[in-house]
Amino acid sequence: MSPTRLHARLWPLAPGVAIVATVAGAVLAPLATGAAVLGLAVLCATVRRPRATAVAAMVGGPLFLSGYAAGPVTLDNVTVLYGAAVGTGWLLARRRVGTPLAAWPAALALAVTLAAAANGGAGLPGTARFLSLVVLVLLVANSAPETRRRTTTWVEIGVTVGALVLIAQPLTGYPEAFGTAEGVGQRFGGLFGHPNFAAYTICLVLLYQLYATRFTALRLGSAATLLLALLLTGSRAALLVFVVLLLPALWLRARRFFGLLLPAVAALPFVGTTVVTRLASIAETGGLSGRNASGWRFGQWQDALEATRGHELLGIGWGQTVSVMGDELGAHSTYVQLWLEVGRIGSLVAAVGLAVLLLAARASRTALVLVAYALITSISDPVLLYPACLTVLLVLLAHLLPGDEGASLDPQPPSAAAPRAGEARTAVPIATRRPQGAPA
Incomplete structure (x- = not known):
């Protein structure tokens, strides 16, 4: 036979x-x-759609898997490394274009590497994490505009699903809730992890939906879900800065503003205890005394800055803040943490990357709003260093900022192929491109 x-x-x-x-x-x-x-299943998906698999791994890991252990690391680290490896292979096999959005994570990776070299090699996890974000940004930038739009839509869906898990958390008890510093009420973070991780990530998507997208019925439902989840996190800084950046929507997006206001008011009877008690602590103490008040953060910053003595140039090493703080808590500021851990040289490198990011964001009003939110909230929390927040921010910016470089890198459909010999070439009308986030 x-x-x-x-x-x-x-x-x-x-x-x-x-x-x-x-x-x-x-x-x-x-x-x-x-x-x-x-x-x-993952192997088959990787072979058939390597770019989509890489992006899904690098985005889904920080959003859903940071609370699950995988040996000495967490499961999100495993998925991110896998996605970065697949994404790097995809990029190396094609013609590539750069993007200024990669400047911030690349600068952080370089700063962490310099600090690690000066402090005995510590900092490999930080270097790998930020380099993976460089790969993610390049993957999205080297995609057609329609692919970038779909990627952003899936990020919206993913964060909304995470918000639904967070809303169900008081009923299911999974994951375990966080207590408030005031001892009244509970805070929830869902699969995002800490409530602050959830709050800042949710706010970025909410601001994107409010300013940059068509407000369909589905998106209104998503925004209402995200807003309810935001209230359940009980994050004061995230909520206060979000409200401030929401005010321009009173005249720019009035209908959307009130579309979000109504579900927020309706949710207050259910989540008001957590929100009111945490905001009341600021009013009662002036925000300068009491655990977890503004004054407590001032004390953290002072302790962190004092710990830089003798390590001014290249810092104490990435991830070492907890070891030098008396209460074994973080510095609670992106800028103070960088100053302490990577020193003046590393902070200068990071500042250059951040400046490039800011210059790129000027092309879109919505991008400026998102970057402004991250910059302001980074004063009191390391928002620009949180994996989930930074991942979502960079994907949204990659879609918002103009540039169709990736269109020529994707395989063309049959209809777009060059005409055969003897066939007439159909003229294609040229449309003026409007930057994402600009008013229609």
């Missing part, structure tokens, strides 16, 4: 063998079987 005929006879048996093996494995070794099936 020829090999071809034998192959034709045996091939129909493959589905049956796969089903029997899966059922037997699920009964005898369910964990190993589940891992094998998941790994095979």
Whole structure:
């Protein structure tokens, strides 16, 4: 019997063998079987759609998997590294263009590397994390505008799903809730992790929806879900800065503004205790005394700055702030943390990357709003260093900022292919491009 005929006879048996093996494995070794099936699915997705798989891994990891351990690291680190490896391979196989959005994570990676070299090699996790963000930004930038739009839509959907898990958290008890510093009420972070991680990420998507997109019924439902989740986080800085940046919508996007105001008012009876008690603590103390008040953060900044003595140039090393703080808590500021951990040289490198990002954001009003939100909130929390926040910010900016460089890098559909010999070339009308986020 020829090999071809034998192959034709045996091939129909493959589905049956796969089903029997899966059922037997699920009964005898369910964990190993589940891992094998998941790994095979990921491998198939990687072969068929490497870019989409890489982006999904690098975005989904920080949003959903930061609370799950995978040996000495968390599961989001594993997915991010896998996505970065696949994305790097995809980029190396094609003609590439750069983007100024990569300047900030690239500058952070360089600053962390310099500080690590001066402090015995510590800081590899930070370098890998920020380099993976460089790969993510380049992947999105080297995509067609329609692909960037779809990626942003999926980020909206992903953050909304995370918000739904957060809203269900008081009912399900999963993940475990956070208590408030005032001892009244609870705060929730869902799969995002800490409530502050959730709050800043949600606010970035809310501002994007309010200023840059068509407010369809589905997007209104998403925005209402995100707003309710934001209130449940109980993050004062995130909420206050969000409200300030929301005020221009009174005349720019009045209908959207009131579309968000109504569900917020309706949610207050259910989440008002957490929000009111946390805001009341600022009014009662003047915001300068009491645990977790503004004055407490001033004390953290002072302690962190004092710890820089003797390490002024290249800092104490990435991720070492907790070890030099008396209360074993962070510096609670992007800028203070960078000054302490990567020193003056590293901070200067990071400042150059941030300046490039700011200059690029000038092309879109909505991009400026998002960057302004991240910059202001980074005063009291390391928002520009949080993986989930920075990931979402960079993906949104990659869609908002003008530039169609990626259009020529994607495979062209048959209709766009060059005409054959003897065929007439159809003239294509040229449309003037409007920067994303500008009013229609």
